Amino acid sequence: MSKAPDMAVTIAGIRMKNPVLLASGTCGYGPEYADLIDLNALGGITVKGILAVPWEGNTPIRLTETPAGLLNAIGLQNPGMEKFISEYMPFLRRHQTAVIVNIWGRTMEEYGEVAARFDDVEGVHALELNISCPNLKAGGMEFGTDPKTAAQVISLVRKRTRLPLIPKLSPTVHAIAQFARVAEESGADAISLINSVPAMVIDVERRRPVLSNGVGGLTGAAIRPIAVRLVWQAARAVKIPIIGMGGISCGRDALEFLIAGASAVAVGTATFLDPGTALRVVSEIETYLQKHNLASVRDVIGTLEVS
Amino acid sequence: MRLIEEATVLEHVAFGGGYRRIVFRAPNISRAAAPGQFVHVRIPQLSREALRRPFSIYRADGDELHVMYKPVGRGTHVMEHAHRGDVYSLIGPLGHGFSAEDRDTLPVCVAGGYGVAPLSFLAKRMRRKGVVFIGARAAPDILCTDDFASVGWDVHVATEDGSLGERGLITDALDRWIATRPAGPTPEIFACGPEGLMRALTLRAEKHGWQAWLSLDRPMGCGIGACLSCVQRLRGPDGKEYWARCCTEGPVFAARELVWEHA
Ligand SMILES: Cc1cc2nc3c(=O)[nH]c(=O)nc-3n(C[C@H](O)[C@H](O)[C@H](O)COP(=O)(O)O)c2cc1C
Numbered sequence: 319m320s321k322a323p324d325m326a327v328t329i330a331g332i333r334m335k336n337p338v339l340l341a342s343g344t345c346g347y348g349p350e351y352a353d354l355i356d357l358n359a360l361g362g363i364t365v366k367g368i369l370a371v372p373w374e375g376n377t378p379i380r381l382t383e384t385p386a387g388l389l390n391a392i393g394l395q396n397p398g399m400e401k402f403i404s405e406y407m408p409f410l411r412r413h414q415t416a417v418i419v420n421i422w423g424r425t426m427e428e429y430g431e432v433a434a435r436f437d438d439v440e441g442v443h444a445l446e447l448n449i450s451c452p453n454l455k456a457g458g459m460e461f462g463t464d465p466k467t468a469a470q471v472i473s474l475v476r477k478r479t480r481l482p483l484i485p486k487l488s489p490t491v492h493a494i495a496q497f498a499r500v501a502e503e504s505g506a507d508a509i510s511l512i513n514s515v516p517a518m519v520i521d522v523e524r525r526r527p528v529l530s531n532g533v534g535g536l537t538g539a540a541i542r543p544i545a546v547r548l549v550w551q552a553a554r555a556v557k558i559p560i561i562g563m564g565g566i567s568c569g570r571d572a573l574e575f576l577i578a579g580a581s582a583v584a585v586g587t588a589t590f591l592d593p594g595t596a597l598r599v600v601s602e603i604e605t606y607l608q609k610h611n612l613a614s615v616r617d618v619i620g621t622l623e624v625s
Numbered sequence: 626m627r628l629i630e631e632a633t634v635l636e637h638v639a640f641g642g643g644y645r646r647i648v649f650r651a652p653n654i655s656r657a658a659a660p661g662q663f664v665h666v667r668i669p670q671l672s673r674e675a676l677r678r679p680f681s682i683y684r685a686d687g688d689e690l691h692v693m694y695k696p697v698g699r700g701t702h703v704m705e706h707a708h709r710g711d712v713y714s715l716i717g718p719l720g721h722g723f724s725a726e727d728r729d730t731l732p733v734c735v736a737g738g739y740g741v742a743p744l745s746f747l748a749k750r751m752r753r754k755g756v757v758f759i760g761a762r763a764a765p766d767i768l769c770t771d772d773f774a775s776v777g778w779d780v781h782v783a784t785e786d787g788s789l790g791e792r793g794l795i796t797d798a799l800d801r802w803i804a805t806r807p808a809g810p811t812p813e814i815f816a817c818g819p820e821g822l823m824r825a826l827t828l829r830a831e832k833h834g835w836q837a838w839l840s841l842d843r844p845m846g847c848g849i850g851a852c853l854s855c856v857q858r859l860r861g862p863d864g865k866e867y868w869a870r871c872c873t874e875g876p877v878f879a880a881r882e883l884v885w886e887h888a
Pocket residue numbers: 341342343344366367388390392394420448451486512513514537538539541563564565566584585586587588846852
């Protein structure tokens with residue numbers, strides 16, 4: 319047996335012990351899963367979207383199952399940045415894993431305000447900028463579907479924080495390469511993609527959408543091929559690293575993203591089904607690397623061959 | 626402490642009325658379980674991408690953990706094919722259940738359909754004896770009356786078609802009992818069942834000024850408080866309304882905190 323492969327990656331200046339993170343909105347703020355999985359064994363954890371002030375989110379029903387997926391319209395319920403910092407950051411600081419704080423705003427100025435607040439909070443490794451949530455009436459996705467607005471909000475946040483900045487892009491845009499370049503030119507240190515895909519399920523008896531919000535965001539295995547394609551197209555367009563996600567539930571799923579050009583991956587929906595998914599993904603990537611005689615996970619990143 | 630356990634199916638049998646009972650060997654979860662708590666179950670016969678399904682704990686005896694269900698959706702229909710020896714992944718015990726502690730009230734359980742499962746568990750864990758109201762559409766759907774009778778509870782049954790017990794809704798039977806009950810300790814309601822029943826009990830508890838504990842059902846994603854999909858509107862002691870998670874702060878809530886209408 320060859321020696322254990324080197325799983326470390328560096329994303330946006332953050333050194334991670336392996337390239338597997340938990341995705342925003344699917345792992346709470348950390349403590350929720352702490353009884354069930356060893357958070358220290360993860361490359362990182364991305365917390366649920368944080369706003370300047372507490373936010374209620376949508377009226378239930380907020381979630382429904384779909385073929386090979388999950389449709390949700392949580393509406394970014396969160397306790398606001400001050401409560402998050404006082405209640406959850408002490409817990410997160412005690413762990414040896416990268417802490418990425420996912421943030422959003424209702425206005426451009428508010429994105430800047432949240433970013434600035436986290437600048438001097440100990441234990442935060444990077445900010446993930448959600449400009450792609452499909453479940454908000456104002457804000458969220460509207461910042462991520464027009465390249466000019468996306469450039470504005472990323473540049474503004476860039477000026478308000480020294481932390482590494484990771485915009486999270488929407489899968490709904492026409493030309494992902496263009497958005498990835500816009501993010502890079504506006505000062506992003508890395509890119510996350512994809513966020514959930516806007517979708518709908520209808521209750522035919524009641525002739526109403528199942529979700530109270532009407533439209534929700536589709537996640538899980540159903541969206542994986544879409545996500546892999548977008549990561550591949552974005553990776554070819556920029557030099558900054560990409561964190562790929564969308565329907566990852568095993569090592570082979572993660573490897574598709576890495577081979578397509580992602581430098582790290584995040585596991586979301588699959589954690590609900592099996593809390594140990596992310597850790598299993600780590601060990602399955604290791605097994606793959608050994609089998610292919612690769613010394614480092616970095617040797618597999620962006621190695622897609624297209625004829 | 627939440628646990629994840631690979632649980633072997635020891636027994637899977639039909640009750641009446643299309644209800645079924647599965648007995649798992651889940652020693653760690655079983656020993657930690659309290660009435661009103663639930664387990665989040667991965668059904669191996671479903672596709673790998675399917676969500677877990679939450680089930681109230683019906684009984685926890687040593688290594689054995691029992692759940693009761695009726696095949697109503699895709700998950701439970703598939704679960705009908707569970708065999709002895711199958712291995713299910715369970716997360717539990719989850720949520721905030723009923724208190725079985727001694728108090729100077731008269732426990733009154735009100736169950737609709739399989740809502741009787743966590744209440745049977747509660748009656749078994751309580752030292753006090755109380756009154757139970759079990760309601761359903763017809764006789765075969767009336768379950769677990771012996772569970773209560775065997776621990777000395779006063780059992781009332783109502784069916785909509787009159788095929789067993791009093792004819793009518795369980796709330797009618799409850800109202801008749803309220804109107805004629807002998808003097809004694811103040812009732813305290815413990816209930817689980819369809820949302821309509823929970824709303825009706827909220828009104829009665831309010832009217833009489835009784836404490837009532839209601840177990841609610843919501844579609845769940847994670848089951849452990851991370852996804853915020855399972856929320857119920859509550860009004861805190863300061864009068865402020867907020868969303869609470871049925872999987873974590875619930876599934877059992879104090880009726881006086883519940884806000885049913887939310888614009
Ligand atoms: C219930 C739920 C809540 C989510 N909340 C957020 C959020 O607050 N911010 C965000 O940027 N992404 C959010 N996401 C999107 C995920 O982070 C991820 O991009 C998406 O689920 C794709 O990965 P998956 O298929 O592995 O779940 C959420 C997803 C789910 C299922």
